[in-house]
Amino acid sequence: MENVILTVHLILALLLIGVVLLQRSEGGGLGMGSGGGGGAISGRAAATALGKLTWLFAAAFIATSITLTILAARDASSTSVIDQIGGTAPAPVVETPALPEGSDLLPPAQTDAPATPPKAEN
Numbered sequence: 001m002e003n004v005i006l007t008v009h010l011i012l013a014l015l016l017i018g019v020v021l022l023q024r025s026e027g028g029g030l031g032m033g034s035g036g037g038g039g040a041i042s043g044r045a046a047a048t049a050l051g052k053l054t055w056l057f058a059a060a061f062i063a064t065s066i067t068l069t070i071l072a073a074r075d076a077s078s079t080s081v082i083d084q085i086g087g088t089a090p091a092p093v094v095e096t097p098a099l100p101e102g103s104d105l106l107p108p109a110q111t112d113a114p115a116t117p118p119k120a121e122n
Contacts, residue, residue, distance in 0.1 A: 001071075002068070002071050002072075002075075005064055005067055005068055005071070006068060008064055009061065009064040009065065009068060012057055012060050012061045012064060013061060015057050016054070016057040016058060016061055019050055019053050019054050019057060020054060022050055023048075023050050023051070023054070
């Protein structure tokens with residue numbers, strides 16, 4: 001069922017693009033410069049067949065978007081994507097801190113010797 005809705009969604013997207021591209025351009029932003037004493041500010045423009053079709057396709061597109069979101073949320077579980085494909089997550093890599101630049105010191109060796117050297121006698 002999800003595949004059918006997805007197919008309808010993609011067809012609606014293509015139809016919406018086509019209908020919008022077929023409409024007549026009205027000039028500058030917010031309908032300014034369209035002539036005819038009006039525009040977006042003074043009142044509603046005449047609703048053409050392409051305008052009504054655009055609203056219909058847009059409403060159907062939003063409805064299929066919401067439906068697909070609900071279906072995806074319903075099918076989602078608390079497992080991760082890696083669990084769903086059957087893989088295993090890589091083990092975390094523990095990095096050792098680097099020595100400061102110009103330091104000739106080596107990190108302490110893992111031995112049983114005491115941490116401080118014996119005192120030298122004068």
